[in-house]
Amino acid sequence: MKPVSYVRARSVEEATAAHAGRGEARYLGGGTNLVDLMKLGVERPEVLVDITRLPLDQVEEQPDGALRLGATVRNSDLAAHPLLRDRYPVVSQAVLSGASGQLRNVATTGGNLLQRTRCAYFQDVSKPCNKRVPGSGCAALDGVNHDHAVLGHSPHCVATHPSDLAVALAAVDAVVELAGPGGGRAVPVTDFLRLPEDVPERDTVISHGELITAVVLPPLPPGSVSRYRKARERASYAFALASVAAVLRLEDGVVSHLGLAFGGLAHRPWRARRAEAALLGARPTPEAVARALDAELAEAVPLRDNAYKVSLARDLAAQVLGSLTATA
Amino acid sequence: MASQAHNAVGSPIERREGGAKVSGGALYATEYTPPGCVYAWLVTATVPKGRVASLDTAAALKVPGVLAVLTPDSAPRLADTDDATLAVLQNSEVPHHGWPVALAVAETLEAARAAAGSVGVAYETEPHESVLTEDPPGAYTPDEVNGGHPTERRRGDPEGRFAAAPVKIDARYRVPPLYNHPMEPHGATASWRDGRLTVYDTSQGADPVRAVLAQVFELPEERVTVVCEHVGGGFGSKGTPRPHVVLAAMASLHVRRPVKLALTRRQLTELVGHRAPTDHRLRLGAEPDGTLTSLIHEVTTHTSRIKEFVEQAAVPGRVMYAGANSLTAHRVAALDVPTPSWMRAPGEAPGMYALESAVDELACALAMDPIELRTRNEPDEEPDSGRPFSSRHLVECLREGAKRFGWAERDHRAGVRRSGAWLTGTGVAAATYPVLVSPSRATVTAHPDGLHVVRINATDIGTGARTVLAQIAAEALGVGAEAVRTEIGTTGLPKAPLAGGSSGTASWGWAVHEACRSLARRLHERSGPLPPEGLTASADTRGTADAESPYARHAFGAHFAEVGVDTDTGEVRVRRLLGVYAAGRILNPRTAGSQFIGGMVMGLGMALTEGGRVDPASGAFLGSDLAGYHVPAHADVPEVEAHWIDEEDAHLNPMGSKGIGEIGIVGTAAAIGNAVHHATGIRFRELPLTPDQVHAAGRGLV
Structure with missing residues (x-):
């Protein structure tokens, strides 16, 4: 039996010190993913640093109008927060489309970003998986890959990032605040989560000992509208086959701001910079939107079972942008 | 009085x-904790075919609290059993992924699990085939199919009449592997005392468990007690003893302590049975007035290498419609897969999905109301046997359902009801299930x-x-x-x-x-x-309940569904389900209603969300837990209504009842599939109707 020691941190400093000081350590938030993976033998930590008592459970408005989401704010509380619902509907909608009511009641903001892929091969310790055991191979590459990536994957890993929240955070240019033994830093969420390349075991750029303390949402451009949409295999408690988060601002019928991100397509939320650039300064006619999305998705490389994702994502995004254009 | x-x-x-x-x-079975009870955890094969070359238990035996690791070398010998799925830990052969190769027993659940995880297993593997293809090599015609039905029945000249039919449907349908997944996973608590075996098991029948345990442990039945006080669902997967109860009893015999063993959700699908995938070819020939002139239903399915189980999916065609020309036949391929078994309405559930979809296709080809088409082909006697029905009120169910559902207002044109991105449609299908006693x-x-x-x-x-x-x-x-x-x-x-x-x-x-x-x-x-x-x-009731009846005895039903199809996402959402049943006398409307509705919800899952996936490389049922295998969530289940008609039938039993546990699932998937066609104008023939295929086919509809 592998013993696990448990530390209940009373401060951020204590948490990062406890995490950095020992061997294989994991922060414990809601535990909704970590504990599952421990039972499956996928995660085998030696130390659990419980951070749920840290004073990181508030949603606070910053002087510059930004919204700072504490890392331990529960998903349910986050989605229901009046400021979030009012100013960032895309984020609230994304949270509510994830998991189930019971899971959202315990899962945390920081934990949501750090959840692991639901690739079935990753979750089965008897199967090869470079993310779990670097160098062991990728069973999904030629296996059952219906749910896997079409963008940004590598021969080493074709997993997707499962979070809905992260997709919305990518679209609103959220920034992840980290505390660590060497001090703090802030990283845009789109850089925080990474593509697999040849180190698929690293989901994020977080360093040993570092702790997510907050996610900061910058103010959205005045007059912008936002929305999250997700396609899934059942109406609740299913991961995205594809999803879209979008923030749009029109001035005189012309796109003056667009944040567009896809979920379910890649190892991290896929910020559609190419489509954004194509539409910025243009009228978002259906034809222009289609051209922009085609340009974005041209680099998709579907696997055996998941070619459907490309057209699904394109149509979802076209629908979301169309509906936002109608209301902007 | x-x-x-x-x-x-x-x-x-x-x-x-x-x-x-x-x-x-x-x-429930694993909530009993006799004094001195210890815990077992299973080690299962991670390869699809071959044998265990070596088992290293040294590390496992060092785990504090471990009492034993049972292996084929150390486990008690079992007497021969007719059921090869129960011959566990008897030799080193691996017939499929997930097969038990060792069992750790320890003072605590945690220690047992840790020990199981420490067992080193090396395999010699052999080439394998675990995926059912359309025309699998080695497929054969079994002697009989599940339920003791003949594998093939032929009447008249089905091929000739089909070829000559002025209107015909020739279509293939596919149903994937499906998992029973009862709420309560399989588990047992076993203890031996003074040569007596007592088992708390989760089973659909304690007597069959006792009979098998007595057989494999070579005991008189009087020395075996089996308790199944409360059972959290089975749907067929607990119909006969499953390996967990044999393993618990073996472990208890070995360590001389009471032993508790519970399977994990993922272990269930590979050890307790599943609904085998079925590939259906349906050919229907008809006159322009809708009279069926030929019905040909051919089914291809899989079984495992160690036990033949053949889903009798072509059998409903022997019951449903009038006509002198019919062929219903099965083929099966033995693959390197876990052994399939019963799952709620084996045979009828997949078979009626295919048959009732084809009938709907025929109605469309004839431009005829599908209820009218079914009514026109209502038989006077059971087509296959020629026996009179003890009672048959299918047409009454269809008419009553049509009235309650509002079928008369239906516009039969497909793909024309739009509201924004949504297309809506309605569908109907018939259901049947035999009366068994x-x-x-x-x-x-x-x-x-x-x-x-x-x-x-x-x-x-x-x-x-x-x-x-x-x-x-x-x-x-x-x-x-x-x-x-x-x-x-x-x-x-x-x-x-x-x-x-x-x-x-x-x-x-x-x-x-x-x-x-x-x-x-x-x-x-x-x-x-x-x-x-x-x-x-x-x-x-020996001699009376099992007396041969001169009547063909079946329950019937009609299912109606309304769906919305989101053309942006390809998501299908059921808006209404309505079932009307003719199932003899309903003995308790409350509990009967629950069973009908439960069957319909399970049919909704079969139609839209449930599909097992086989990993070609390892033969594993991949992602088979409740996060990966999508049974409907509450949000998927809309308004569901179950009704029944008063049916008096003197040829059943003293209560005048027919079975109600399974018929609710039977026509549901076809009704939903037919509604999706009505909504979109596109015929999908492969379950489940998930967004990937619906969206891909439906692009450009709106």
């Missing part, structure tokens, strides 16, 4: 153990205090058996149901068949009814107070 018994048959009384269940008081014993005792105690080893798998048996007894005795106590769920009681094949209530109720009638007669004949021990009567 009251002439109209209170709360007797036909009353919607609540299930008796409901309070105990919702308050946690009802004990087995002999049973029962006793009933009248006590001086006015209580009547019914004893029968029936099993309540969540259906309300205790409750409905009390109602049957009350009616036969002429007393109120509250004056009847039912004792069920252990082999100490009179022998009874399992809860399966929608036959439990009919089989048990028949014996209970006979015993109670006998007691009532004796009570009537005597005077004076009852003796302190009460007065007991018993019944055994």
